[in-house]
Amino acid sequence: MKFNIATWIIHCILLGFLYLPCGDIASAQSNKNNPIKIVLNNWTSQIILSNIAGSLFEKQGYKVEYVLQDPYEQWGALYRGEVHVQVEVWEGTSAKLFSRMVRAGGIVDAGIHDAKTREEWWYPLYVEQLCPGLPDWQALKRCYALFVTKETYPLGQYLSGPWEKPDRARIRALEMNFKVVEMEDGEALNKKLFEAMKNQLPIVLFNWSPNWVEAKFDGKFVEFPAYEPDCESDPNWGQNPGLLYDCGNPKTGWLKKAAWSGMPDKWPCAFTTLKKINFSNKGISELVFMVDVEKKTVEQAATSWLKKNEKRWQSWITQGCTKP
Numbered sequence: 001m002k003f004n005i006a007t008w009i010i011h012c013i014l015l016g017f018l019y020l021p022c023g024d025i026a027s028a029q030s031n032k033n034n035p036i037k038i039v040l041n042n043w044t045s046q047i048i049l050s051n052i053a054g055s056l057f058e059k060q061g062y063k064v065e066y067v068l069q070d071p072y073e074q075w076g077a078l079y080r081g082e083v084h085v086q087v088e089v090w091e092g093t094s095a096k097l098f099s100r101m102v103r104a105g106g107i108v109d110a111g112i113h114d115a116k117t118r119e120e121w122w123y124p125l126y127v128e129q130l131c132p133g134l135p136d137w138q139a140l141k142r143c144y145a146l147f148v149t150k151e152t153y154p155l156g157q158y159l160s161g162p163w164e165k166p167d168r169a170r171i172r173a174l175e176m177n178f179k180v181v182e183m184e185d186g187e188a189l190n191k192k193l194f195e196a197m198k199n200q201l202p203i204v205l206f207n208w209s210p211n212w213v214e215a216k217f218d219g220k221f222v223e224f225p226a227y228e229p230d231c232e233s234d235p236n237w238g239q240n241p242g243l244l245y246d247c248g249n250p251k252t253g254w255l256k257k258a259a260w261s262g263m264p265d266k267w268p269c270a271f272t273t274l275k276k277i278n279f280s281n282k283g284i285s286e287l288v289f290m291v292d293v294e295k296k297t298v299e300q301a302a303t304s305w306l307k308k309n310e311k312r313w314q315s316w317i318t319q320g321c322t323k324p
């Protein structure tokens with residue numbers, strides 16, 4: 001016999017929702033019609049992983065919408081339940097806001113990826129010939145003149161993205177003659193990197209791992225004084241006794257997933273899947289490579305991953321959660 005949800009709901013209405021299961025089934029069904037809103041940010045791996053997560057929710061009968069969000073504003077929106085899922089929370093850029101929101105109860109920690117992350121100043125390898133002593137930051141400090149541009153004269157240019165980083169504070173604390181020039185998104189940064197590499201020009205820019213870069217180009221992160229939490233809270237810490245941020249970013253940061261706190265109740269199957277979703281450094285950089293270098297679309301990269309990794313994602317879906 002085929003289960004007919006409409007008849008069931010009518011039964012339930014007639015019975016005045018006396019039975020708890022009636023209410024549960026009716027609300028589970030209406031929850032399936034409410035779309036799960038997945039946050040999209042402005043770098044490639046986050047967009048591909050969002051797409052994969054969305055496909056896995058859809059396989060379980062959920063509706064999905066993708067909502068482009070500024071990486072700062074997303075936290076309030078997630079907290080208020082205007083959006084519901086974030087598949088990549090990077091320790092280097094988001095640890096503070098994320099933990100504050102989890103403590104306040106509006107956001108739940110949906111578990112950690114295997115990938116270890118780093119977000120830091122980076123240069124292509126040929127820059128070492130122009131600036132001996134790299135990757136040590138003191139070499140970069142001495143070589144600032146190599147990086148001067150029209151916009152930053154008489155200072156060296158450091159290209160960053162729109163993600164919250166204490167770069168200006170760090171430049172001040174380490175007394176470096178650099179100026180931050182902020183790019184709009186990951187793509188704009190890539191373009192600057194390609195241009196510089198084509199002509200082997202000096203460049204130092206924000207980069208992160210996992211990303212496509214390590215799969216394609218030789219280069220290194222700048223080694224600043226090693227990160228410790230005190231560096232960001234105690235001015236006395238480190239080599240500048242008067243200022244915070246006289247250190248680099250964490251070298252083996254975590255990568256987590258986050259959800260609106262109402263998600264586990266409202267969409268339990270999807271939440272369980274979100275908790276299980278897990279990518280490694282290699283997995284992420286291969287996906288990003290497909291899009292940023294091989295110029296496949298995000299959908300093509302996600303589809304090809306789903307095809308090749310069926311066993312893996314099947315194990316992220318609870319039995320009984322897939323559409324009949």
Ligand code: TMO
Pocket residue numbers: 043090093119161163208
């Ligand atoms: C947040 N990001 C991965 C671009 O550093």
